[in-house]
Amino acid sequence: GAVVSQHPSRVICKSGTSVKIECRSLDFQATTMFWYRQFPKKSLMLMATSNEGSKATYEQGVEKDKFLINHASLTLSTLTVTSAHPEDSSFYICSASFQTGYNSPLHFGNGTRLTVT
């Protein structure tokens, strides 16, 4: 089945540094990937839609200069948290659909637990 690989699974960084999270579609091409953020015991909040070869579309309230998204190929999207602060600590999850058509399920990575100290 379709697999989405996300790396790293856990990262701890110091305040002010930047962290890059990778999301790969392993056996399919994904023109669109989605980045979500999840707070403890909360739902998933869509941060941005990553489009291959073009700029990401950010949801309202998400700072595009802080959460840089690059979708340089059909199998890789990256999310870089720049100048991280403790409030950026969260669980970040990417997803992609390998099927065409809007009635297609999303396949999720296993998420990245970011802790900013």
Place this chain on the structure above:
Amino acid sequence: SQQGEEDPQALSIQEGENATMNCSYKTSINNLQWYRQNSGRGLVHLILIRSNEREKHSGRLRVTLDTSKKSSSLLITASRAADTASYFCATAGAGSYQLTFGKGTKLSVIP
């Protein structure tokens, strides 16, 4: 804005019992999907039901959709300890791949 709202927020049952979770949403949808999340992990797709469908089955899962009431339910029959997880409904609007997730139901199945 939050679309789906699951009910209950938490559910604890004995192994072998059935578990029912409900989801309500606010706007028109193209489809509604249910996902499962084990603690600290990503989401796993369980079932997708289109707006013109009323019921769908997959193994021990049964999903219903009532578009007039803007609600859906997920039934897990003969629950197992391994079913312990959080379950989320998510809706997709017409012409969109984007999903809007509810807050989830945390299911605990006691052996």
